[in-house]
Amino acid sequence: MMPEDGVVVRMKGIVKRFPGVVANAGVDLEVRRGEVHALLGENGAGKTTLMNILYGIYHPDEGEIWVNGKRVTIRSPQDAIRLGIGMIHQQFRLVQTHTVVENIILGLKEAFFFPDRPARRRILELSEHYGMKIDPEARIWQLSAGEQQRVEILKVLYRGANILILDEPTSMLTPAETHDLLRTLRRMAKQGQTVIFITHKLEEVIEVSDRVTVMRQGKVAATLNTSETNPRQLAQLMVGRDVLFRLEKKPIQPGEVVLDVSGLNVLNDKGLPAVCDLALQVRAGQILGVAGVSGNGQRELVEAIAGLRPVVGGRIAVNGRDVTRLLPRARIESGIGFVPGERWMALVPSMSVAENLILKNYVRSPIGRGIWLDRRAIAVYADALINQFAILTPDRHTPLKKLSGGNIQRALLAREMSEKPSLLIVAQPTSGLDVGATETIWQMLLAERERGTAILLISDDLKEVLSLSDRVAVIFEGQIMGEFLAEQADLEQISLMMAGALRLSDANVVGEAA
Amino acid sequence: MKAPHIRFERRLSSPPGLQVVALIVALLLAMITVGIIFYFLGVNPFVAFQRIFRGGFGSLFGLQETVTKSIPLMLAGVGLTLAFRGRMYNIGAEGQLLMGAVFATGVIRIVPDWPSYLLIPAMFLSGFLGGMVWAFFPAILKARFRVDEVLTSLMLVYVAGELVRFLVYGPWRGTDTRGFPITDEFPLASHIPTLAGTRIHYPTWLLAVLLAVMIYVLLTRTKIGYEIRVTGENPEAARYAGMNYQRVALLVMLISGGLAGLAGTGEVAGIHFRLRPPEAISPGYGFTAIIVAWLARLNPLAAILTSFLLGGLLVGGDAIQIALNLPAATVQIFNGVILLFVIAADLFAQYKIRLEV
Numbered sequence: 001m002m003p004e005d006g007v008v009v010r011m012k013g014i015v016k017r018f019p020g021v022v023a024n025a026g027v028d029l030e031v032r033r034g035e036v037h038a039l040l041g042e043n044g045a046g047k048t049t050l051m052n053i054l055y056g057i058y059h060p061d062e063g064e065i066w067v068n069g070k071r072v073t074i075r076s077p078q079d080a081i082r083l084g085i086g087m088i089h090q091q092f093r094l095v096q097t098h099t100v101v102e103n104i105i106l107g108l109k110e111a112f113f114f115p116d117r118p119a120r121r122r123i124l125e126l127s128e129h130y131g132m133k134i135d136p137e138a139r140i141w142q143l144s145a146g147e148q149q150r151v152e153i154l155k156v157l158y159r160g161a162n163i164l165i166l167d168e169p170t171s172m173l174t175p176a177e178t179h180d181l182l183r184t185l186r187r188m189a190k191q192g193q194t195v196i197f198i199t200h201k202l203e204e205v206i207e208v209s210d211r212v213t214v215m216r217q218g219k220v221a222a223t224l225n226t227s228e229t230n231p232r233q234l235a236q237l238m239v240g241r242d243v244l245f246r247l248e249k250k251p252i253q254p255g256e257v258v259l260d261v262s263g264l265n266v267l268n269d270k271g272l273p274a275v276c277d278l279a280l281q282v283r284a285g286q287i288l289g290v291a292g293v294s295g296n297g298q299r300e301l302v303e304a305i306a307g308l309r310p311v312v313g314g315r316i317a318v319n320g321r322d323v324t325r326l327l328p329r330a331r332i333e334s335g336i337g338f339v340p341g342e343r344w345m346a347l348v349p350s351m352s353v354a355e356n357l358i359l360k361n362y363v364r365s366p367i368g369r370g371i372w373l374d375r376r377a378i379a380v381y382a383d384a385l386i387n388q389f390a391i392l393t394p395d396r397h398t399p400l401k402k403l404s405g406g407n408i409q410r411a412l413l414a415r416e417m418s419e420k421p422s423l424l425i426v427a428q429p430t431s432g433l434d435v436g437a438t439e440t441i442w443q444m445l446l447a448e449r450e451r452g453t454a455i456l457l458i459s460d461d462l463k464e465v466l467s468l469s470d471r472v473a474v475i476f477e478g479q480i481m482g483e484f485l486a487e488q489a490d491l492e493q494i495s496l497m498m499a500g501a502l503r504l505s506d507a508n509v510v511g512e513a514a
Numbered sequence: 515m516k517a518p519h520i521r522f523e524r525r526l527s528s529p530p531g532l533q534v535v536a537l538i539v540a541l542l543l544a545m546i547t548v549g550i551i552f553y554f555l556g557v558n559p560f561v562a563f564q565r566i567f568r569g570g571f572g573s574l575f576g577l578q579e580t581v582t583k584s585i586p587l588m589l590a591g592v593g594l595t596l597a598f599r600g601r602m603y604n605i606g607a608e609g610q611l612l613m614g615a616v617f618a619t620g621v622i623r624i625v626p627d628w629p630s631y632l633l634i635p636a637m638f639l640s641g642f643l644g645g646m647v648w649a650f651f652p653a654i655l656k657a658r659f660r661v662d663e664v665l666t667s668l669m670l671v672y673v674a675g676e677l678v679r680f681l682v683y684g685p686w687r688g689t690d691t692r693g694f695p696i697t698d699e700f701p702l703a704s705h706i707p708t709l710a711g712t713r714i715h716y717p718t719w720l721l722a723v724l725l726a727v728m729i730y731v732l733l734t735r736t737k738i739g740y741e742i743r744v745t746g747e748n749p750e751a752a753r754y755a756g757m758n759y760q761r762v763a764l765l766v767m768l769i770s771g772g773l774a775g776l777a778g779t780g781e782v783a784g785i786h787f788r789l790r791p792p793e794a795i796s797p798g799y800g801f802t803a804i805i806v807a808w809l810a811r812l813n814p815l816a817a818i819l820t821s822f823l824l825g826g827l828l829v830g831g832d833a834i835q836i837a838l839n840l841p842a843a844t845v846q847i848f849n850g851v852i853l854l855f856v857i858a859a860d861l862f863a864q865y866k867i868r869l870e871v
Contacts, residue, residue, distance in 0.1 A: 328755070338754070348748045
């Protein structure tokens with residue numbers, strides 16, 4: 001039975017408190033049948049908490065939930081599934097060595113023998129119905145992120161869900177996969193499914209949603225028809241203030257060559273070539289952005305420069321000094337700062353903010369004295385960084401993992417910058433961060449550029465590369481396909497290079513820096 | 515119809531108060547479980563626990579014995595807190611303890627005539643070295659070739675045991691032992707002094723407490739301690755920061771082995787005054803020390819207390835063995851059950867657990 005107004009989910013006055021935070025402070029949400037409803041907000045705005053409540057993972061402290069016109073209490077995901085609500089989490093929860101069918105029926109009470117036969121038929125039906133191509137017999141580890149996500153969606157549909165919650169579904173996808181996903185979501189809505197789409201990416205909201213609810217600091221800022229709004233308004237609602245979209249970059253005359261990579265060859269974890277005869281240079285006060293589809297050797301490149309991955313061939317020089325064979329510690333001493341794309345490899349989440357801030361300089365005075373750590377010096381240094389970089393934390397003793405994503409990244413950047421590196425390698429600096437945090441991180445990077453640091457920026461986000469960089473290089477299968485000044489960037493050319501369909505010969509490399 | 519099931523929800527933070535409560539609950543549950551075992555062995559559990567408690571803590575003699583047994587537990591347990599903090603799962607403290615005993619005995623054989631003030635320190639140094647040597651093999655295999663240290667350190671326990679057996683049955687068997695597999699009694703100068711009328715070799719106890727404090731300071735106040743903690747919490751971050759994994763891995767293994775070696779030295783030079791077969795030297799102190807470290811939540815200072823607690827349990831266990839005619843394995847069961855519940859308590863402290871119907 002469908003109520004007249006077509007509202008399938010109504011959440012009223014939802015309050016959820018966690019120790020020290022109010023994640024949801026009286027949230028009202030209405031989702032209509034057959035719409036794609038975007039839930040937009042910065043990290044920590046309470047989107048995921050709200051949806052975890054709807055999915056029965058958390059229990060609201062106050063408030064009511066109505067599904068299909070009936071007041072319900074959702075105690076667990078099982079309850080939610082019985083009500084037709086399914087959730088696709090940001091991190092996939094699949095058994096890598098099992099097949100698609102096995103994953104989809106895992107945990108269901110199917111026939112004991114050969115449970116997969118009817119299941120296979122049903123899965124093929126579903127995938128055809130919604131235009132999601134998948135091989136039911138493929139093993140999960142053989143699938144790309146986009147395909148794995150399809151499995152997750154099918155898993156939910158297979159359980160009979162007609163209200164789908166997707167938590168930041170595009171964060172792991174390539175642009176092409178994102179495009180496919182958004183098309184699938186539209187198709188599902190057209191066929192009567194209701195889709196709730198958690199995101200902090202404005203373009204996706206505009207592209208895919210019918211209506212959008214913007215959350216800010218645990219409250220609803222507004223619910224709008226997507227056709228009647230625009231990115232600028234949404235961004236303002238999200239952060240509650242005007243956001244600079246265009247970066248003001250001071251013109252800087254690039255200085256000496258700081259990073260000089262030539263003929264570099266590096267292997268990936270499987271022992272296959274990931275970086276092939278790669279050459280690039282970054283000068284002081286210059287940001288070189290490396291654009292490319294993820295998995296084309298970016299990670300191996302930066303890890304090789306930071307000394308965390310052996311170099312098979314070629315040479316890496318910093319300030320004219322060959323560092324190819326140096327250990328990580330010596331690279332740090334030679335002036336390399338590194339913010340890896342996998343943030344957690346550079347942080348100790350369970351340790352305090354202060355102990356994370358000293359991870360690089362604990363060896364030296366004033367923090368390290370002889371064999372000792374100077375606790376007073378740590379306090380002074382940590383508090384100074386927390387203030388200078390406006391890291392939001394109760395105090396320096398707080399475990400790092402309790403901070404928001406933006407503040408964790410700010411702390412990481414603060415640490416690397418406070419080392420006054422001559423070369424700063426930054427990979428995916430704003431992935432998973434909201435608009436406000438992204439802007440701060442960008443400002444930090446531009447300030448560092450003005451200080452005269454050579455910055456090597458790696459990002460899957462093309463817009464980020466183009467707006468921050470002075471020069472842009474496009475990487476494909478471990479090779480640089482071309483390099484040009486950022487303001488001369490031609491999007492069509494770049495996408496061809498990213499796909500490996502175009503390679504600028506050395507002769508027509510444009511705008512060689514002085 | 516749906517069966518009730520249990521769901522785990524990760525806590526955002528694990529308050530220290532809760533951890534203590536979880537620990538106490540774990541101990542209570544362990545007691546209930548062991549109580550059931552007592553019941554099936556035909557013993558009234560309440561009587562048994564009363565006897566254990568009285569045996570370990572309820573009399574002056576019991577307390578003296580408890581302190582005596584807490585000495586090797588503290589030494590080995592403190593070492594293990596360090597190793598576990600650095601994510602080196604040294605399970606072989608028992609073997610390192612035995613090698614400490616062997617190396618200490620070796621000093622007697624080489625310089626039996628040294629005066630006390632030289633001989634005792636020499637034995638401790640040598641015992642430390644013995645434990646270190648035995649920890650070195652798993653340490654280097656792990657640091658260099660990523661060989662699982664749990665397996666290697668555990669297997670070396672049995673090698674050490676056989677070596678001790680070989681020595682006391684063979685080349686080191688004493689001349690006036692009437693055929694018993696033991697060495698001759700050590701010269702008097704080598705005997706660690708005891709509190710009058712007890713078996714408490716207090717210099718070893720003081721040494722253990724001192725080392726607990728030193729290890730605590732090492733972990734919290736020094737650069738290498740910081741490196742150990744970072745390596746233990748996130749080895750990738752340690753590598754990223756340019757820390758030397760091999761150095762950390764070797765250091766924590768060698769120190770923990772050395773401390774177990776000191777425990778072995780204390781036993782032969784403070785209690786037995788001879789080298790004897792392995793089961794006579796240690797009723798599994800090296801294994802019980804794992805519980806000491808874990809119960810202390812890997813805090814070396816807390817290990818001073820937990821070693822006392824488990825020492826009492828060993829003494830109480832001996833008491834019920836005799837008084838209630840229970841098998842010797844009873845205490846080991848008790849120990850095992852405690853470890854199981856304490857590790858389970860960690861889970862409860864970190865996750866909310868909800869029963870759903």
